[in-house]
Amino acid sequence: MNPARVVITASHDRSEPSEALAELLRRDGIQIEGILSVSVLNLWRxxxxxxxxxxxxxxxxxxEAFTSRGAGSGAAKHDRPDPLREFLGRHGIKTRGLRRWCRLHRVPVWNVADLNSPAAIATVRAVAPDAVVYTGGGILRRQFIDAAGRVLNAHAGPLPEIRGMNAAEWAALLGERSEITIHHIDAGIDTGSVVRAYAYDCSACMSVSELRATAVVRGLEGLREVVGQLGCREAVQYAEDARPSRQCFIMAAAIRELLDRRLAARGAGSGA
Amino acid sequence: MLGWSRAYPETTGYIIPTLLEVARRSGDESHRARAIRLGKWLLSIQNADGSWNGGKHPSRNPTPSVFNTGQILKGMVALWRSSRDTVWLDAAGRGSSWLAVGMGSDGLWKGGDYRSTGTPSYYSHVLWPLLEVAAERGDDQAREAAARGARTIVARTRGNGVISGWSFQEGAPAFTHTIAYTIRGIQECGRILDDRAMMDSVTPALDTLVRRSELRAGALPGAFDEEWKPAGDYVCLTGNAQVARCVLIQEARSPDLRLVSAAAKMVDVVCGHQRLQSPIAGIRGAVGGSAPLSGAYMRFRYPNWAAKYLCDAIMVLSDRLEKEP
Structure with missing residues (x-):
């Protein structure tokens, strides 16, 4: 069985989750054909x-990005361990930016203004990977998805219940399952077929930032596992297409504060 | 921006309930006293036939106005409910009788309205106070007539949720201000008539508005055509706050914090444009008609009703948030 060949997308060169996933997949023997990194200095974006x-x-x-890079998930302000930092530490990963990582491992990095740009689409079509692994970079249009063939995403909430943005936060606030869903991106918003769901424990999370970082870590673990099984298709389970539900958007400040208060109270109650 | 305009009876009327609510919440009786003063002034300019004139006061060409009379009824009813002084209910009754006399068999009016030959759909915002007065006076005939009017307007709902005729000018894009008038009027008529279908009829329009707002961080485009195509690159701040209020009414029927979040963002946008500091006292605390101020709705003006609708939305939003443990 040949190792899977993948392309990874990243929202910017300094994306720690993207770099961590690239490193983990590399260690697992996955062939990383390249990284599509979206340029930050881009008026449209x-x-x-x-x-x-x-x-x-x-x-x-x-x-925040320019003044306190490496501050992690913000859990530190609660005097709490940072799940993303812990994860990186556990795997011995030191992030230094995708460009450096790519240089070190001789992986091409393609800086694009937009993942839906003709250049990005042409690149992914030419590479024809087994899958594009999405770790950020904006909403994907149909042309990109068609060119990629298969795009895997770690959605931070349960599907189909929680579609859209801030999924981990909305799942916690609306009392839905704390679950990462690995699914295929299609032209809808989180409506693509589900591959696998991974539950995670957020009972000890004391802030929105910590909850988010916990979800990110579980998403990385899930993607790593699913991508590792890409070579043996039968191991990847396909559920029926997600039914549409009310889409979630970025939380209003007042709602985020409400969730922060609830998490802090729950965490304090559980003695976390 | 060149100082206060002449008095505006229409909005003076519907600002009264806001002042009374602020007084109730804050315990600051000066707001109540101000509401009563506004009410007395409105009584002093009520026409003998029970109507109130359109436009500003004094008017160069005084003409009774259906819409303005309807909005003033809100103030009269609020004062009656808060004081049980019959002077307010009597005035409301006279105004409501004038409105009822002018109604056609479809429960709407011909003429006596603003800028339009037919009855615009935002006159649901007249039918609502008419129903409030009918409820207070036990007037079943007025209730039936207003219900007919509301159903006529609901029947104008298109497949995409747009309610035809909700703009100031027929065929022109509608400001979110009049879109929200229409929706709120229907919601309140449905509530008073206990008509769930009527309340549900605005759900598609609200869903679209919520989505459009969410895609722009709470800043709704200031106007839409009947295909939901935005017209102009500005926010109608009044409409933004009004739509937030409508969303919260919808959410109260079917609780969903995602809707509260959407409403909170719309309110945040308006708060962000409130002038909290200005050397001109009349502008301090004011909300512009549009953002930017040069936008098409109330260009370079600070309408009193923008602040009123912001107050209303904030009060209801904070109530809703306080309900959450």
């Missing part, structure tokens, strides 16, 4: 982000 999140949120995020 900036405009989309501002529309989705609002200008102040985007500027705050940019400030």
């Amino acid at each position: 900036f405009r989309t982000l501002v529309r989705q999140r609002g200008l102040s949120a985007v500027l705050r995020r940019a400030r």
Whole structure:
């Protein structure tokens, strides 16, 4: 059985989850054909982000990214271990940026303005990987998905119940299962067929940041396992297509605060 | 921005319930006193036939207005409910009788409205106060007539959720302000008439508005055509706050924090444009008609009703959030 050949997408060069996944897959013998990294300095992307999140949120995020990279999930402010840091530490991964990682391991890195750009689509079509593993970079359009053939994503919530953004947060707030869903991306919002779901324990999470990081870690583990089985198709289980449900969007500040309060109270109650 | 305009009876009327609610919550009686003062002024300018005139006061060309009379009824009913002083209910009754006399067999009006030859759909915002007055006075005839009007408007709902005729000018894109008037009017008529189907009829429109708002971080496009195509690149701040209020009404029927989140973001957008500091006292605390201020709705103006609808939305939103453990 030949090892699976994959392309990984990344939202930017400094994406720690993307780099961690690339490293884990490499260690598992997966053939990484290249990384499609979306350029941060891109007016179109900036405009989309501002529309989705609002200008102040985007500027705050940019400030955080530039001033405190490596601060992790924010769990530190609660004096708590950071799940992502722990995960990286457990696997002995030191992140230094995708570009450096690619140079070190002789993997091509393609910087694109947009994953749906003709250049990105042509690249993925030419490589023809067994799968594109999505770890960020914006909403994918049909042309990219068709060119890729198969795009795997770790959705941070249970499907079909929680579609859309901030899925781990919405699942916790709405009392749904704490579950990562590995599924195929299709032209809808989280409506592609489900491959496998992975439950995770968030009972000890004391903040939204910690919850999110816990979900990210479980997503990386899930993707690693599913991609590892790509060579033997029968091991990948396909569920029926997800039924549409009300889409989730980025949480309003007040709702995020509400969840933060609930998590802190629950965590304190459980003695975490 | 060149100072206060002349008095505006229509919005003076519907600001009264907001002031009374602020007084109730804050315990600050000055708000109640102000509401009563506004009410007394409205009584002083009520026409002998029970109507109120359109436009600003004093008017160069005084003409009784269906829409303005309807909005003033809200203030009268609120004052009656808060004080049980019959002077308010009597005035509301006279206004409501004038409205009822002018109604056609379809429960709507011909003429006596703003900028339009037919009855626009946002007149559901007149039928609502008419039903409130009918409920207070036990007037079944008025109730039936208003219910007919509401059903006529609901029947204008298109497959995409748009309710035809909800803009100021027929065929022109509708500001979210009048879209929200229409939706709110139908929601409230449905509530008073205990008509679930009527309340459900606005769900497709609200779903679309929520989605459009979420895709732009809570900033709804200021106007839409009847295919939901945005018209112009601005936010109608009044409409943003009003739509948030409508979403919260919807959510109260079918609780879902995702809707609360959507409403909170719409309110956040309006709060972000509120002028909290200004050397001009009349602008302090004001909300512009549009964001940017040069947008098509109330260009370069700070309408009093934008602040009113922001207050209303904030009060209901904070109530809803306080319900969450």
